[in-house]
Amino acid sequence: MAIEKDSVKYLLDEANMPTAWYNVLPDLPYELDPPLHPVTMQPLRPEDLAGLFPPSIVEQEALTSPSLDIPGAVLDVYRLWRPTPLLRARRFEAALGTKARIYYKYEGVSPAGSHKPNTAVAQAYYNKLDGTERLATETGAGQWGSALSMACAFFGLECSVYMVRASYDQKPYRRALMQVFGADVVASPSDKTQFGREILKTHPDSPGSLGIAISEAVEHTVTHAGTKYSLGSVLNHVLLHQTIIGLEAQQQMEMAGEQPDIVVGCCGGGSNFGGIALPFLGPSLKTAANASAPRAIAVEPSACPSLTRGAYAYDYGDSAGQAPVVKMYTLGHSFIPPAVHAGGLRYHGMSPLLSSLHRRGLIEAVAVQQLDAFEAATLFARTEGILPAPESAHAIAEVVRLAEEARETRTEPSILFCLSGHGHFDLSAYEAYQAGRLANYELPQTDIDLALDGLPKVAEPTTGYDSTGVTV
Amino acid sequence: MAIEKDSVKYLLDEANMPTAWYNVLPDLPYELDPPLHPVTMQPLRPEDLAGLFPPSIVEQEALTSPSLDIPGAVLDVYRLWRPTPLLRARRFEAALGTKARIYYKYEGVSPAGSHKPNTAVAQAYYNKLDGTERLATETGAGQWGSALSMACAFFGLECSVYMVRASYDQKPYRRALMQVFGADVVASPSDKTQFGREILKTHPDSPGSLGIAISEAVEHTVTHAGTKYSLGSVLNHVLLHQTIIGLEAQQQMEMAGEQPDIVVGCCGGGSNFGGIALPFLGPSLKTAANASAPRAIAVEPSACPSLTRGAYAYDYGDSAGQAPVVKMYTLGHSFIPPAVHAGGLRYHGMSPLLSSLHRRGLIEAVAVQQLDAFEAATLFARTEGILPAPESAHAIAEVVRLAEEARETRTEPSILFCLSGHGHFDLSAYEAYQAGRLANYELPQTDIDLALDGLPKVAEPTTGYDSTGVTV
Numbered sequence: 001m002a003i004e005k006d007s008v009k010y011l012l013d014e015a016n017m018p019t020a021w022y023n024v025l026p027d028l029p030y031e032l033d034p035p036l037h038p039v040t041m042q043p044l045r046p047e048d049l050a051g052l053f054p055p056s057i058v059e060q061e062a063l064t065s066p067s068l069d070i071p072g073a074v075l076d077v078y079r080l081w082r083p084t085p086l087l088r089a090r091r092f093e094a095a096l097g098t099k100a101r102i103y104y105k106y107e108g109v110s111p112a113g114s115h116k117p118n119t120a121v122a123q124a125y126y127n128k129l130d131g132t133e134r135l136a137t138e139t140g141a142g143q144w145g146s147a148l149s150m151a152c153a154f155f156g157l158e159c160s161v162y163m164v165r166a167s168y169d170q171k172p173y174r175r176a177l178m179q180v181f182g183a184d185v186v187a188s189p190s191d192k193t194q195f196g197r198e199i200l201k202t203h204p205d206s207p208g209s210l211g212i213a214i215s216e217a218v219e220h221t222v223t224h225a226g227t228k229y230s231l232g233s234v235l236n237h238v239l240l241h242q243t244i245i246g247l248e249a250q251q252q253m254e255m256a257g258e259q260p261d262i263v264v265g266c267c268g269g270g271s272n273f274g275g276i277a278l279p280f281l282g283p284s285l286k287t288a289a290n291a292s293a294p295r296a297i298a299v300e301p302s303a304c305p306s307l308t309r310g311a312y313a314y315d316y317g318d319s320a321g322q323a324p325v326v327k328m329y330t331l332g333h334s335f336i337p338p339a340v341h342a343g344g345l346r347y348h349g350m351s352p353l354l355s356s357l358h359r360r361g362l363i364e365a366v367a368v369q370q371l372d373a374f375e376a377a378t379l380f381a382r383t384e385g386i387l388p389a390p391e392s393a394h395a396i397a398e399v400v401r402l403a404e405e406a407r408e409t410r411t412e413p414s415i416l417f418c419l420s421g422h423g424h425f426d427l428s429a430y431e432a433y434q435a436g437r438l439a440n441y442e443l444p445q446t447d448i449d450l451a452l453d454g455l456p457k458v459a460e461p462t463t464g465y466d467s468t469g470v471t472v
Numbered sequence: 473m474a475i476e477k478d479s480v481k482y483l484l485d486e487a488n489m490p491t492a493w494y495n496v497l498p499d500l501p502y503e504l505d506p507p508l509h510p511v512t513m514q515p516l517r518p519e520d521l522a523g524l525f526p527p528s529i530v531e532q533e534a535l536t537s538p539s540l541d542i543p544g545a546v547l548d549v550y551r552l553w554r555p556t557p558l559l560r561a562r563r564f565e566a567a568l569g570t571k572a573r574i575y576y577k578y579e580g581v582s583p584a585g586s587h588k589p590n591t592a593v594a595q596a597y598y599n600k601l602d603g604t605e606r607l608a609t610e611t612g613a614g615q616w617g618s619a620l621s622m623a624c625a626f627f628g629l630e631c632s633v634y635m636v637r638a639s640y641d642q643k644p645y646r647r648a649l650m651q652v653f654g655a656d657v658v659a660s661p662s663d664k665t666q667f668g669r670e671i672l673k674t675h676p677d678s679p680g681s682l683g684i685a686i687s688e689a690v691e692h693t694v695t696h697a698g699t700k701y702s703l704g705s706v707l708n709h710v711l712l713h714q715t716i717i718g719l720e721a722q723q724q725m726e727m728a729g730e731q732p733d734i735v736v737g738c739c740g741g742g743s744n745f746g747g748i749a750l751p752f753l754g755p756s757l758k759t760a761a762n763a764s765a766p767r768a769i770a771v772e773p774s775a776c777p778s779l780t781r782g783a784y785a786y787d788y789g790d791s792a793g794q795a796p797v798v799k800m801y802t803l804g805h806s807f808i809p810p811a812v813h814a815g816g817l818r819y820h821g822m823s824p825l826l827s828s829l830h831r832r833g834l835i836e837a838v839a840v841q842q843l844d845a846f847e848a849a850t851l852f853a854r855t856e857g858i859l860p861a862p863e864s865a866h867a868i869a870e871v872v873r874l875a876e877e878a879r880e881t882r883t884e885p886s887i888l889f890c891l892s893g894h895g896h897f898d899l900s901a902y903e904a905y906q907a908g909r910l911a912n913y914e915l916p917q918t919d920i921d922l923a924l925d926g927l928p929k930v931a932e933p934t935t936g937y938d939s940t941g942v943t944v
Contacts, residue, residue: 117857173899
């Protein structure tokens with residue numbers, strides 16, 4: 001490919017698309033605390049997951065090989081939009097007046113509009129292979145539901161999406177997109193599940209939450225033959241599939257003649273941040289100083305600050321206490337974040353894998369207020385054209401802060417961030433921002449404390465964190 | 473670039489992006505009938521357009537050189553998303569069971585979501601160069617308004633968009649997108665113009681029309697110093713800027729080792745069809761047989777069939793009779809099409825340039841019913857992932873028909889169509905389709921006859937069509 005000095009886009013041919021995902025697990029210099037069974041609180045056995053996931057996915061959750069070949073049928077779908085472009089944000093840099101070099105990996109070119117299809121397509125493929133007939137899942141902002149609906153259409157699977165009621169009502173276009181792909185979309189809490197009916201009995205107007213929707217999708221799965229469950233973030237196999245983002249970005253940064261000094265991604269359950277950051281971090285994780293790796297900054301909303309204000313503890317993955325109990329940064333499984341316009345960043349917990357990295361100081365985390373996010377995103381749209389998803393806008397706000405920091409310290413860092421999706425379905429949020437109807441929100445510590453009171457009582461295993469010798 | 477036998481995407485590096493637009497005018501084997509002044513009905517002089525357009529644009533309207541270099545500042549913006557990808561629709565082909573090879577040029581990767589920025593960016597640049605401070609325009613579906621709003625943000629121009637009232641109410645997200653880019657968006661008919669106030673006096677609930685919105689934008693322009701008018705289709709300079717679509721596609725089809733047998737584009741005012749088709753048609757237009765050129769098929773909706781059922785006559789470009797009078801296929805400037813969900817294809821007339829080609833049999837035209845368009849688009853989304861704009865869906869429906877025709881004639885044509893944009897802002901239309909609320913619509917001939925009764929009385933000039941010797 002012809003690269004010129006002032007290139008804006010760095011494109012990879014599909015012939016140069018990575019053909020294997022990167023698995024960070026063998027590169028971790030410590031063992032992860034094991035997930036626990038939600039009833040027995042004993043370490044989960046693979047067979048405990050068999051009701052939820054097909055065998056191939058269960059295997060990937062604890063993969064030991066350093067990489068996993070991407071199946072040809074998955075590559076064939078990826079090629080519809082992958083490799084995604086890497087762009088140098090020259091016009092945004094000029095508007096900021098920064099000497100930092102800002103690159104962004106743009107995942108919004110996928111037909112579903114975000115990075116989510118990277119794992120949705122893989123999961124649909126493996127489920128089809130293992131004989132699954134229908135996938136059940138939940139969706140908050142709708143990006144994950146759109147991605148899985150599309151993937152199911154591609155591989156001939158039925159798809160049931162439990163969509164958080166508030167989103168279902170506020171984002172009819174997201175719902176309609178899933179329906180075009182042929183999915184069955186249900187507002188959660190719903191009368192389709194025992195858990196949903198119980199909530200509706202006491203809270204008939206419940207706006208729902210991601211935790212509730214997860215519980216309903218899990219219940220749907222275990223009560224329907226031929227149905228498996230699919231999760232769009234948090235778990236190891238999801239982050240595995242998302243590493244294609246960072247693997248491509250590595251090649252593209254090389255085309256630009258750069259190594260990023262800082263990698264930035266927004267962080268809800270962790271799939272986007274993990275996808276861009278892990279390939280850059282992984283190989284150096286085992287060296288003590290970790291000196292050759294870039295800084296990696298996970299950006300979360302101030303309204304749902306699991307990494308920056310949560311507890312590092314065992315907690316349920318869902319609200320109903322049916323999902324595995326995992327060691328992670330959590331705000332408590334009963335935590336319901338205030339209404340902020342970044343629906344994809346409202347999970348009470350965080351990927352256990354990323355949580356463990358953060359606990360050891362191997363990645364950084366910051367929280368961003370939504371007004372700063374929308375201000376940064378508006379400047380980005382007016383200079384680069386692309387309307388960022390509110391989730392991605394949080395990463396952009398941090399990039400703006402880093403550019404300011406670079407000015408003060410007279411440094412000229414190379415910054416890479418993941419623009420995880422576009423905001424075409426989030427314009428009501430932009431409209432609210434422009435009309436001055438959005439406000440910042442500082443979460444009271446009492447709200448967090450209250451939810452953390454409900455953490456399950458777990459006799460912590462002695463493997464894992466404590467065995468690393470890292471002092472925190 | 474590495475091309476493999478089964479490639480899906482054909483990507484051009486930005487270093488190989490065309491650096492000049494193609495001008496078809498010198499290649500026409502006849503003279504175009506001149507546009508007329510709306511009051512005197514005499515051939516328009518360049519100075520008559522000076523109130524509406526800056527000098528550089530006026531010059532491009534009657535450009536005599538075979539091409540025009542694209543300014544560096546315009547190239548710099550194009551590079552944010554151009555060259556756009558060309559894709560082989562392998563999964564769509566498989567679903568159709570066709571042996572036709574179907575390629576699509578995807579213009580929806582632009583930040584505004586359609587091909588419209590190709591001319592919006594050029595027009596904003598030339599206006600800035602010539603000292604314009606504000607651009608006024610109209611928008612129906614919102615694609616054009618979004619594109620011009622973005623282009624004005626890039627070049628530091630103010631932007632006033634008169635948005636057809638029906639769209640303004642039905643597509644709040646389109647409106648919000650323009651506002652993020654900083655545009656001033658007004659529902660048309662509005663109380664901002666004399667023409668708008670007159671309409672509101674008799675029809676306070678008027679849903680508006682593209683012709684009315686054009687009239688308001690034109691009135692805004694001539695009554696405000698520093699303001700010029702910008703049109704998103706129909707005119708020669710717009711089609712000139714859009715030829716970058718076809719020029720790129722020519723290179724990409726060569727990468728695929730193909731020459732298209734058939735080129736297909738949806739057609740409202742003509743900018744998308746002209747953009748993809750003219751570079752393929754142009755060089756052979758002067759040869760009598762035109763044998764080396766592909767078939768070029770313009771696809772319009774049955775509800776607004778200017779090319780297939782309109783008169784080839786002089787008519788006003790707008791509803792109020794303030795815009796130039798041009799020779800084109802028209803349904804009459806007072807024609808208001810029934811509500812169909814392809815807002816970009818509801819103009820009463822058609823590009824005079826394309827009209828002249830159609831009159832001489834140098835391009836073909838077909839009309840498509842909206843149910844066929846949405847059925848084709850749904851199949852496309854479920855196989856290729858991309859949700860097509862309703863406008864583009866009309867082109868896809870024609871491709872489906874061509875594939876069927878190929879089966880019957882046992883031919884294996886190579887078909888290239890322009891996927892002019894995505895349908896992220898049109899999901900209410902898809903929802904209506906899925907719910908069975910859309911219907912086909914056969915326009916009564918009496919409706920057309922009535923509107924054609926209002927054509928201006930013009931003593932036709934003897935230059936142009938009559939001088940070509942072509943019998944029609």
